[in-house]
Amino acid sequence: MTSKKNEKYHMILQGALKVFAENGYHRSQVSKIAKAAGVADGTIYLYFKRKEDILIRLFQEKLGELVGKFHASVEGTSGAVEALRTVCSIHFSELESNPELAYVTQIELRQSDLELRKEIGSALKPYIVLIENILEQGIREQTFRSDLNVKLVRNLIFGAMDEAVTSWLISGRKYSLSEQVEETLEFFLNGVSSRK
Amino acid sequence: MTSKKNEKYHMILQGALKVFAENGYHRSQVSKIAKAAGVADGTIYLYFKRKEDILIRLFQEKLGELVGKFHASVEGTSGAVEALRTVCSIHFSELESNPELAYVTQIELRQSDLELRKEIGSALKPYIVLIENILEQGIREQTFRSDLNVKLVRNLIFGAMDEAVTSWLISGRKYSLSEQVEETLEFFLNGVSSRK
Amino acid sequence: MTSKKNEKYHMILQGALKVFAENGYHRSQVSKIAKAAGVADGTIYLYFKRKEDILIRLFQEKLGELVGKFHASVEGTSGAVEALRTVCSIHFSELESNPELAYVTQIELRQSDLELRKEIGSALKPYIVLIENILEQGIREQTFRSDLNVKLVRNLIFGAMDEAVTSWLISGRKYSLSEQVEETLEFFLNGVSSRK
Amino acid sequence: MTSKKNEKYHMILQGALKVFAENGYHRSQVSKIAKAAGVADGTIYLYFKRKEDILIRLFQEKLGELVGKFHASVEGTSGAVEALRTVCSIHFSELESNPELAYVTQIELRQSDLELRKEIGSALKPYIVLIENILEQGIREQTFRSDLNVKLVRNLIFGAMDEAVTSWLISGRKYSLSEQVEETLEFFLNGVSSRK
DNA sequence: CATGAATGAGCGTTCATTCAT
DNA sequence: GATGAATGAACGCTCATTCAT
Numbered sequence: 001m002t003s004k005k006n007e008k009y010h011m012i013l014q015g016a017l018k019v020f021a022e023n024g025y026h027r028s029q030v031s032k033i034a035k036a037a038g039v040a041d042g043t044i045y046l047y048f049k050r051k052e053d054i055l056i057r058l059f060q061e062k063l064g065e066l067v068g069k070f071h072a073s074v075e076g077t078s079g080a081v082e083a084l085r086t087v088c089s090i091h092f093s094e095l096e097s098n099p100e101l102a103y104v105t106q107i108e109l110r111q112s113d114l115e116l117r118k119e120i121g122s123a124l125k126p127y128i129v130l131i132e133n134i135l136e137q138g139i140r141e142q143t144f145r146s147d148l149n150v151k152l153v154r155n156l157i158f159g160a161m162d163e164a165v166t167s168w169l170i171s172g173r174k175y176s177l178s179e180q181v182e183e184t185l186e187f188f189l190n191g192v193s194s195r196k
Numbered sequence: 197m198t199s200k201k202n203e204k205y206h207m208i209l210q211g212a213l214k215v216f217a218e219n220g221y222h223r224s225q226v227s228k229i230a231k232a233a234g235v236a237d238g239t240i241y242l243y244f245k246r247k248e249d250i251l252i253r254l255f256q257e258k259l260g261e262l263v264g265k266f267h268a269s270v271e272g273t274s275g276a277v278e279a280l281r282t283v284c285s286i287h288f289s290e291l292e293s294n295p296e297l298a299y300v301t302q303i304e305l306r307q308s309d310l311e312l313r314k315e316i317g318s319a320l321k322p323y324i325v326l327i328e329n330i331l332e333q334g335i336r337e338q339t340f341r342s343d344l345n346v347k348l349v350r351n352l353i354f355g356a357m358d359e360a361v362t363s364w365l366i367s368g369r370k371y372s373l374s375e376q377v378e379e380t381l382e383f384f385l386n387g388v389s390s391r392k
Numbered sequence: 393m394t395s396k397k398n399e400k401y402h403m404i405l406q407g408a409l410k411v412f413a414e415n416g417y418h419r420s421q422v423s424k425i426a427k428a429a430g431v432a433d434g435t436i437y438l439y440f441k442r443k444e445d446i447l448i449r450l451f452q453e454k455l456g457e458l459v460g461k462f463h464a465s466v467e468g469t470s471g472a473v474e475a476l477r478t479v480c481s482i483h484f485s486e487l488e489s490n491p492e493l494a495y496v497t498q499i500e501l502r503q504s505d506l507e508l509r510k511e512i513g514s515a516l517k518p519y520i521v522l523i524e525n526i527l528e529q530g531i532r533e534q535t536f537r538s539d540l541n542v543k544l545v546r547n548l549i550f551g552a553m554d555e556a557v558t559s560w561l562i563s564g565r566k567y568s569l570s571e572q573v574e575e576t577l578e579f580f581l582n583g584v585s586s587r588k
Numbered sequence: 589m590t591s592k593k594n595e596k597y598h599m600i601l602q603g604a605l606k607v608f609a610e611n612g613y614h615r616s617q618v619s620k621i622a623k624a625a626g627v628a629d630g631t632i633y634l635y636f637k638r639k640e641d642i643l644i645r646l647f648q649e650k651l652g653e654l655v656g657k658f659h660a661s662v663e664g665t666s667g668a669v670e671a672l673r674t675v676c677s678i679h680f681s682e683l684e685s686n687p688e689l690a691y692v693t694q695i696e697l698r699q700s701d702l703e704l705r706k707e708i709g710s711a712l713k714p715y716i717v718l719i720e721n722i723l724e725q726g727i728r729e730q731t732f733r734s735d736l737n738v739k740l741v742r743n744l745i746f747g748a749m750d751e752a753v754t755s756w757l758i759s760g761r762k763y764s765l766s767e768q769v770e771e772t773l774e775f776f777l778n779g780v781s782s783r784k
Numbered sequence: 785c786a787t788g789a790a791t792g793a794g795c796g797t798t799c800a801t802t803c804a805t
Numbered sequence: 806g807a808t809g810a811a812t813g814a815a816c817g818c819t820c821a822t823t824c825a826t
Contacts (some may be wrong), residue, residue: 040812111305121366144388149379155363156356162296163355170317183345187352191387192340226821236787422800423589432808502698514759536780541771547755548748548775555747575737579744583779584732618817628791
């Protein structure tokens with residue numbers, strides 16, 4: 001039994017995802033979101049404090065689902081390398097299979113000022129920490145270098161994946177993103193140098 | 197030779213940089229920019245088509261300078277590794293020493309829709325190509341792996357540096373960005389794996 | 393005998409008096425009144441047609457009580473002068489001892505359009521008539537001038553008292569209102585001229 | 589030469605007076621005022637901070653004119669009695685001959701919260717002081733009682749005149765207001781008591 | 785070229801009122 | 806009768822852009 005109580009809440013988020021993806025945040029009037037969600041304009045304000053809140057909550061909700069999937073999948077992996085592959089694989093495939101979400105996270109979510117960016121940052125924290133944990137696990141396993149600056153490298157890895165997604169999106173999604181998982185992983189593991 | 201003709205043009209860009217950094221793009225009214233630049237509101241429209249144009253041209257102008265510096269510096273380098281170090285070093289140090297510019301490129305510039313993002317992308321192209329060239333040079337030198345997907349890896353490298361800058365900025369610039377050049381480079385060259 | 397049936401009606405009026413006094417009519421949302429009254433929003437509409445009705449009925453109810461007190465007290469007075477003193481005394485002391493009511497009658501009740509003003513006027517009628525009757529009584533007693541324009545003078549007297557209350561209220565209730573009864577009465581009886 | 593610069597300012601005030609009188613403050617949309625003034629909506633905000641400001645400034649402007657007339661007329665009067673007659677006469681006749689203004693001052697201006705009431709009060713101050721000065725003059729001349737509480741009596745006088753105007757207005761202006769000047773003055777000077 | 789007063793489209797948000805439960 | 810979630814009309818205000826001077 002889906003809680004009747006949150007029905008409208010999710011309808012609004014669903015509508016917002018669609019409208020944001022189609023028009024971009026700033027061109028998405030609240031009334032347009034309401035119509036897409038099948039509710040009255042005012043109803044939105046029973047569930048969200050202001051328009052910006054919809055964007056934040058949408059992100060948190062979706063990111064929560066993603067982090068959940070990561071955790072579920074990573075648990076079944078044997079080592080840090082495998083875990084990192086899983087993270088990259090899910091990151092790419094989830095966004096690839098959900099272009100609307102990809103659009104919102106990669107483009108629209110950036111359309112916000114410093115204040116909002118910080119909120120987004122904190123919502124992103126569990127994901128960043130997940131990567132950090134994998135790095136530390138790898139170090140303990142001696143699979144990864146012990147002199148890694150994990151705080152820096154986790155950011156480099158996240159930034160690299162993030163840019164890969166954005167580029168794929170801006171290109172018009174002309175190629176397969178998930179097929180790049182192995183090459184991306186290879187870069188994370190071994191960098192660009194040729195083995196001597 | 198700075199032509200008298202373009203004096204106001206640059207004053208406006210200068211004012212815009214200051215105002216964008218202080219208030220963010222959406223809170224930067226054209227009249228505020230005009231005041232900072234010491235011109236009348238209407239004058240801005242003699243040099244720029246729309247408000248958005250100011251942002252784009254600002255970015256192009258500044259990025260052009262940066263790419264110029266890269267080229268100048270990279271020319272004097274002996275190998276691909278050294279070239280990559282130079283790129284990363286300039287990328288970090290330029291933005292570190294110019295927080296206003298950093299703020300605009302990392303935060304404000306993202307506040308734009310797909311249309312603008314594409315324009316930014318094309319302005320960014322020469323820089324991306326620069327990185328790509330270095331990768332190809334490294335492959336020719338046999339310093340880098342020959343099986344590199346250069347289109348992908350250049351993006352990963354750019355994305356990683358970009359995220360490093362944004363994180364530093366959002367943290368409140370509490371640590372030194374340029375001191376992370378070596379560790380970042382080490383990651384680019386060798387990844388996270390421990391050498392066996 | 394307070395009928396059970398009207399319990400909620402009075403709770404709403406009570407809540408409204410409190411909320412109006414605290415926030416002013418326009419900033420008193422119906423939901424706020426409902427909460428103060430301990431009923432649901434919709435319940436209010438079982439007892440009142442519109443929000444404005446609450447204001448009117450509140451006024452009528454309170455004014456009715458006041459006029460009742462006037463009549464009760466005036467009945468026991470011997471002459472017109474004494475009756476006028478009683479009216480002024482009750483007018484000042486009742487509002488002084490009930491600042492919430494004073495606030496609503498002197499400030500909030502004025503926030504209404506011509507339509508409402510007329511309704512208020514008719515609710516006020518019995519009070520104005522009371523003053524008129526006292527004037528006529530005084531004329532019969534030959535205590536008051538026989539050439540008085542009673543319709544005009546009753547208004548002047550009411551307006552003077554009304555302004556005295558409003559001034560006291562706007563001053564922040566920094567002085568005693570009821571201590572001004574004698575001086576006010578002196579003015580009503582003898583005006584400003586020195587006796588020759 | 590009427591200053592061209594303030595042309596729009598006065599057009600807006602003029603339009604507002606008309607619209608307020610016709611519809612009441614709360615039913616007077618800014619766009620309606622703009623249309624009546626023959627300017628664009630936005631233009632209003634070049635001259636007024638917010639809608640409420642229009643009401644305040646309108647009042648101040650008109651009251652200033654009135655106080656000016658009082659001063660000009662009072663100067664030519666010989667004694668306090670004559671001065672008081674002039675004040676009452678101008679008060680009644682100005683509002684009688686300008687029903688729109690009367691409506692706004694007596695009805696619409698009261699539709700405001702405590703904050704605004706205080707601003708109105710301070711705009712009204714010079715007028716109240718004018719009455720106070722006349723009272724003091726009368727005391728010096730020994731025309732008025734020396735034991736007058738001038739702060740109280742000036743309010744009583746103002747309140748009495750104010751109510752006289754409001755009653756006349758609410759009655760539908762069915763009788764002549766200025767014809768009541770003498771009777772009103774008689775009340776101010778000698779009260780209601782019959783001379784013994 | 786430069787100005788800056790004027791424009792007016794555009795939109796987030798509130799809140800009195802309704803009505804299915 | 807009582808509830809309170811849902812409604813949606815209504816509007817003040819902002820600000821990018823224009824254009825007469």
